Amino acid sequence: MGAVMLQGTGSDVGKSVLVAGLCRLFANRxxxxxxxxxxxxxxxxxxxxxxxxxxxxQALQAIACRTPAITDMNPVLLKPQSDRTAQLVVNGRVRATLGAGAYQATKRGLLPEVLAAYRRLRDGCDLVVAEGAGSPAEINLRGGDIANMGFARAAGVPVLLVGEIDRGGVIASLVGTKAVIDPADAATIRGFLVNKFRGDPRLFDDGFAAIERATGWTGIGVVPWLADAARLPAEDAVALDRSAMSGDGPLIAVAMLSRIANFDDLDALAAEPGVRLAMIPPGRPLPGDAALVILPGSKATIADVAFFRAQGWDVDLAGHVRRGGHVLGLCGGYQMLGRRIADPDGIEGPADSVAGLGLLPVETVLGPAKRVRAIAGTHVAGGAPFVGYEIHAGTTAADPGTRPLLRFADGSTDGAVAGDGRIAGCYVHGLFDRAEARAHWLARIGAASDGFDRADTIDAALDGIATALEQVLDVDRILAIAGEAE
Structure with a gap:
């Protein structure tokens, strides 16, 4: 049948959610x-x-398609480690760590691998729904582009342009994109969508028509504010900057590290009505009334240990422990809770060895090998089952006799527990997604779980979004445009 690509007038206009919703809509058909x-x-x-x-x-969008996630769905992934460097993952495997300038010179050579991944996907399905990155209006990045028009034109995939109305300026952003991009790129755009509209969409009829006249593009529809999107994992950390405290009951405080990673670990807790989850930004102390403090994952653990101390959070955390509070470290946060983190090969930057926070009897050595796998097992104490995954570089060794936190299905163990069990850490992401596992952790701080598995919540949200899109978009027109793909 073909392919269609959603590109945006800017970042955070809702492309990822729209692609997920369209994937579920077409899968339901x-x-x-x-x-x-x-x-x-x-x-x-x-x-x-x-x-x-x-x-x-893309993993969420695979769920929307009801198909397993594979590396062809996102052949190039950049994982920022600092303001100027990022780890380059190609076809699911780490290839290099590059500075911004070096990547700009490298990306052109990645286009053949991108096209090969796309063609493998397209050959195995009826329809590919692709997503751009940033905006095609970033014309300073057009040379060697593989994320937006560079890919779309090379692959012969027609484009729908998404503009977001919630923050204003949607007419200017859509018309302005047409004005600044190359005419051949503009010809690749077959239509546009207006996203995140609050209120009566008929109030925008004149604006919608004005965009059609000024651009010559067909309007595909006005998408309302999708409340179900809040139940989906957020990919961009910018969402954390706008997050408010959730729920009611015991307080769970999460330190917003400078290189926070895999923060969707916290989504299941944020959805719990029986606790308050607060993301603590830089410049604010860890709250003294927290029942549980979580140190989340980090893409640059050594740098984030220094960042943690620079906020004074090490002092706050020590006070929290003295008052009898609970502490949990996840992946990079687990490494930070140990006595020492060594990076002899310079994986995260210059070779270094630094003191950790000293709350767990473990030491970590970072290395070039990365463990990437799905995992399942039970909590050693209590036996609550969990499902999750590991993505981390380095190994963590515990002192003899240290209690592990988790037991995997193969009998091996992970993590560490200190003292009377109030301080713990592990490498597993997704630890709270199963209702039984979440209930285990909430019971420790005197709270009860709502009993819902995270996977069921996500699936229901995707169906809700698909239903909403079916009502407001010209779906048959989208399929006709997809049929124009080469």
């Missing part, structure tokens, strides 16, 4: 659908069925 994003930049990654890693959004 009985089509074999696959998501695709040629290049992604995110520290929220997911483990694929074929043992690699891709952006979290």
């Amino acid at each position: 009985g089509l074999s659908v696959r998501p695709f994003k040629p290049q992604n930049m995110s520290n929220n990654a997911a483990v694929t069925h074929d043992g690699g890693e891709i952006g979290r959004a």
Whole structure:
């Protein structure tokens, strides 16, 4: 049947959610659908069925398609480690760590691998729904582009342009994109969508028509504010900057590290009505009334240990422990809770060895090998089952006699527990997604779980979004445009 690509007038206009919703919509119509994003930049990654890693959004879109996630769905993934460097993951495997300038010189050579991944996907399904990155209006990045028009034109995939109205300026952003991009790129755009509209969409009829006249593009529809989107994993950490405290009951505080990674670990807790989850930004102390403090994953653990101390959070955390509070470290946060983190090969930057926070009797050595796998097991104490995944570089060794936190299905163990059990850490992401596992952790702080598995919540949200899109978009027109793909 073909392919269609959603590009945006800017970042965070809702492309990922729209692609996920369209994937579920077309899957509900009985089509074999696959998501695709040629290049992604995110520290929220997911483990694929074929043992690699891709952006979290593409894994969610695979769920929407009711198909296992594979590395072809996101062949190029950039994972920022600092303001100027990122780890380059190609076809699910780490290839290099590059500076921004070096990547700009490298990306052109990645286009053949991107096209090969796309063609493998398209050959195995009815429809590919692709997603751009950033905006095609970033014309300073057009040379060697593989994320937007560079891919779309090379692959012969028609484009729908998404503009977001919630923050204003949607007419200017859509018309302005047409004005600044190359005419051949503009010809690739077959229509546009207006996203995140609040209120009566008929109030925008004149604006919609004005965009059609000014651009010559067909309007595909006005998408309302989708409340169900809040129940889906967020990929971009910008969403955390706008997050408010959730729920009611015991307080769970999460330190917003400078290179926070895989923060969708926290989504299941944020949805719990019986607790308050607060993301603590830089410049604010860890709250003294927290029942549980979580140190989340990090893409640059050594740098984030220094960042943690620079906020004074090490002092706050020590006070929290003295008052009898609970502490949990996940992946990079687990490494930070140990006595020492060594990076002899310079994996994260210059070779170094630094003191950790000293709350767990473990030491970590970072290395070039990365463990990427899905995992399942039980909690050693209590036996609550969990499902999750590992994505981490390095090994962590515990002192003899240290209690592990988790037991995997193969009998091996992971993590560490200190003292009377109030301080713990492990490498497993997704630890709270199973209702039984979440209930185990909430019971420790005097709260009860709502009893819902995270997977069921996500699936229901995707169906809700698909239903909403079916009502407001010209779906048959989208399929006709997809049929124009080469």
